[in-house]
Amino acid sequence: MKLTLKIWRQKNNKAKGELKTYPIDGIEGDMSFLEMLDVLNEGLINKGEEPVVFDHDCREGICGSCSLQINGEPHGPDRLVTTCQLHMRMFNDGDTIVIEPFRAKAFPVIKDLVVDRSSFDRIQQAGGFISVNTSGNTIDANSIPVNKHDADESFNAATCIGCGACVAACKNASAMLFTSAKVSQFALLPQGRIEATERVLNMVAQMDKEGFGNCTNTGACEIECPKGISLENIARMNREYLSASLEG
Amino acid sequence: MAILSSSIARKVAMALSGLFLVLFLAQHFTINITSVIDPDTFNNLSHFMGHNFVVQFIAQPILIFGVVFHFIMGLVLEIRNRNARQISYNSFKGNKNSTWASRNMIISGAVILAFLGLHFYDFWFPEIVHKYVESNPLDATRYYPELLHKFESPVRTGLYCLAFVLLALHLWHGFSSSFQSMGWNNKYSKGLRGFTQFYAIFIPLGFIFIALYLHFNQ
Ligand code: HEM
Ligand code: SF4
Ligand code: FES
Numbered sequence: 001m002k003l004t005l006k007i008w009r010q011k012n013n014k015a016k017g018e019l020k021t022y023p024i025d026g027i028e029g030d031m032s033f034l035e036m037l038d039v040l041n042e043g044l045i046n047k048g049e050e051p052v053v054f055d056h057d058c059r060e061g062i063c064g065s066c067s068l069q070i071n072g073e074p075h076g077p078d079r080l081v082t083t084c085q086l087h088m089r090m091f092n093d094g095d096t097i098v099i100e101p102f103r104a105k106a107f108p109v110i111k112d113l114v115v116d117r118s119s120f121d122r123i124q125q126a127g128g129f130i131s132v133n134t135s136g137n138t139i140d141a142n143s144i145p146v147n148k149h150d151a152d153e154s155f156n157a158a159t160c161i162g163c164g165a166c167v168a169a170c171k172n173a174s175a176m177l178f179t180s181a182k183v184s185q186f187a188l189l190p191q192g193r194i195e196a197t198e199r200v201l202n203m204v205a206q207m208d209k210e211g212f213g214n215c216t217n218t219g220a221c222e223i224e225c226p227k228g229i230s231l232e233n234i235a236r237m238n239r240e241y242l243s244a245s246l247e248g
Numbered sequence: 249m250a251i252l253s254s255s256i257a258r259k260v261a262m263a264l265s266g267l268f269l270v271l272f273l274a275q276h277f278t279i280n281i282t283s284v285i286d287p288d289t290f291n292n293l294s295h296f297m298g299h300n301f302v303v304q305f306i307a308q309p310i311l312i313f314g315v316v317f318h319f320i321m322g323l324v325l326e327i328r329n330r331n332a333r334q335i336s337y338n339s340f341k342g343n344k345n346s347t348w349a350s351r352n353m354i355i356s357g358a359v360i361l362a363f364l365g366l367h368f369y370d371f372w373f374p375e376i377v378h379k380y381v382e383s384n385p386l387d388a389t390r391y392y393p394e395l396l397h398k399f400e401s402p403v404r405t406g407l408y409c410l411a412f413v414l415l416a417l418h419l420w421h422g423f424s425s426s427f428q429s430m431g432w433n434n435k436y437s438k439g440l441r442g443f444t445q446f447y448a449i450f451i452p453l454g455f456i457f458i459a460l461y462l463h464f465n466q
Contacts, residue, residue: 006338019338072341098339105332171342171351172329174255204256213332214255214325216350217425223345232433239431241256 001027004096007052010109029089033076034059036088053112059084064161068113069100074165074224082226102164104173106210119210120162120178126206127199128182130191144190154188157181159227166221172213177221179207180237181229187240197247200240258325263426265318270423272311277451284461287392294391319361326354349421356418363411370398399462408459412452419448
């Protein structure tokens, strides 16, 4: 496959970036999108040019570090996959592919296609945990009965890998899907109820402080999320937030 | 206004004011449709609305506050949302994951706002002048002829119809979105969505029908 890549290049956080065009040849349909970028980088390095910097770690769809806005969609045109699992067979010979970093004020570009997603870490740190004493007297989690439906919903929410595609897809760069998944996974379990009030208030406050936008319920996040996190989580977080605010 | 300092609180306020306007719209439609069914009923209802103390001095100010609040909050959200992505994408395929109506509430809203300007100029200001400035004697039969006269103009009729199309788009997304904003998403939501989308088409289409009917039955 012969392709034309238009890739965002930016030296550092302060520099002004631009799209640069790179023709590439010999791409197989079985390669992943990141392997295609590896081929590109090998060529650039051999020519003595700066390789394109992009984030990746597990390359099996579980760590959430790969990102990339590919032809106007986070993680590209396929559904329920991360960029590392996106296959080149989704593209055709002769295609032009535009590759940009995830864009949000709260995700500043570090270099080329790599953005700083530590705003997500700070939202997690604001309440995405339960306080348990682990110094020798831990209680077995199975001693607390949990209804099957709630356990399943909680596990579904917990599959969020924190990739940021929801923010990237949203016209408002809103982090509601991510934050609501992190709120929901605890809100649905008895262990999480104890700190539920402070959790939702603190996590939403941090989300707002980081400069993410407001939710317009367009649903773009749900469609682009590689883990299929549902909009119901956002409604649940809104409910949690409202009742927490009324409690004071 | 401290309570409106969080993103979720702002969205709930948006939803509540939007739902209030949805209710008002249904009431407005009910009165207007009588103009094509029975002009006498239309005259009587208009006279009642125009001279009832509760309607004029309690419901009307609340309504005006609701509209102003809704569009100012919509503007605040729009500005904040634009600010949350300062460098835009070279390629952004919104159509792949969301509807045009949901992404362009500010555009449909702005058209409705412009329409409201025209609508106030057409009906509200003349009414206020007629009743409170000129202190004309009561006349319960003047409303239908005045209405008919307004819809003589093809330009005005066209502008009204255009605004109703944008209103339909605004409600297509907005009416069901407001329930999600208030945290209501459960097994009834699919049915509710069907109802909200029926409303979003039926009411604006009804207003278009009234405008065209009056225009062609001069
Ligand atoms: C006066 C001009 C108007 C403007 C400028 C306006 C603007 C907006 C905007 C920008 C939103 C989206 C907010 C967001 O979620 O990001 C919105 C939502 C909404 N609007 Fe309007 N609007 C106007 C009039 C109306 C009218 C007349 C109605 C009803 C008859 C209405 C009903 C709604 C509803 C139900 C929502 C959904 C609220 C939600 O998503 O929670 N709007 N409006
Ligand atoms: S909700 Fe989905 S898109 Fe958003 S961070 Fe989690 S896994 Fe990624
Ligand atoms: S590299 Fe880990 S999810 Fe893609």
